[in-house]
Amino acid sequence: MGHIQITPSILNADLANLAGEVARIGSADWVHVDVMDNHFVPNLTLGLPVVESLAKSTALPMDAHLMIADPDRWAPAYAEAGCGSVTFHVEAAAAPVRLAREIRAQGARASMALKPATPIEPYEDLLAELDMLLIMTVEPGFGGQKFLDLCLPKIRRARALMDKHGVETWLQVDGGVSLETIERCAEAGADVFVAGSAVYSAADPDRMVAELKAKAEAASAR
Numbered sequence: 001m002g003h004i005q006i007t008p009s010i011l012n013a014d015l016a017n018l019a020g021e022v023a024r025i026g027s028a029d030w031v032h033v034d035v036m037d038n039h040f041v042p043n044l045t046l047g048l049p050v051v052e053s054l055a056k057s058t059a060l061p062m063d064a065h066l067m068i069a070d071p072d073r074w075a076p077a078y079a080e081a082g083c084g085s086v087t088f089h090v091e092a093a094a095a096p097v098r099l100a101r102e103i104r105a106q107g108a109r110a111s112m113a114l115k116p117a118t119p120i121e122p123y124e125d126l127l128a129e130l131d132m133l134l135i136m137t138v139e140p141g142f143g144g145q146k147f148l149d150l151c152l153p154k155i156r157r158a159r160a161l162m163d164k165h166g167v168e169t170w171l172q173v174d175g176g177v178s179l180e181t182i183e184r185c186a187e188a189g190a191d192v193f194v195a196g197s198a199v200y201s202a203a204d205p206d207r208m209v210a211e212l213k214a215k216a217e218a219a220s221a222r
């Protein structure tokens, strides 16, 4: 298991003031950017030019989560644009192994996401190709949704498979992560936590990042 990291999602931040919003989370480990294309998910957010500009405006590394129908075509370009981590959905990827290798070849961490109903077991042998596995804890598409407890057993099974294979792959969770739910995720074996509305609805987003991290660290040590 890697060390605990918090990656606030800017999905529910003020998108007209992105650089300013990112400056409010200076103690975060990453900035999580949700790229949605209105095909893979029923929502449209932002794309490559915005991510490229944002990457230049902050010292924080960018964690791009591509909720798009054609990641095989686009994911390497996000790595080239300066993202330190690029996540594609296995449900959308035509050739996930080739894609993970292309992302790594561009110098970024390669990450693969699973929707809540997608099992981990068929992808056990891919874990060594990945720097991070993202287990969605809401249906992708929107921020502010309720955390799905039914995803917790999958987080536990993914952690067990990572231990079995002895891989260093990080285990990220995304969706409904808050002070109420982060401990359950950490106890199940997650080590990287995306939090959108919990961080950006807080009066002091940076303080919320610290509080989330402290809770997750305590829970993972139990």
Ligand SMILES: O=C(CO)[C@H](O)[C@H](O)COP(=O)(O)O
Binding pocket: 009, 011, 012, 032, 034, 065, 138, 139, 140, 141, 142, 143, 144, 145, 174, 175, 176, 177, 194, 195, 196, 197, 198
């Ligand atoms: O990927 C996402 C939605 O598809 C978002 O990253 C996620 O939902 C974060 O927002 P919140 O913490 O409010 O759930």
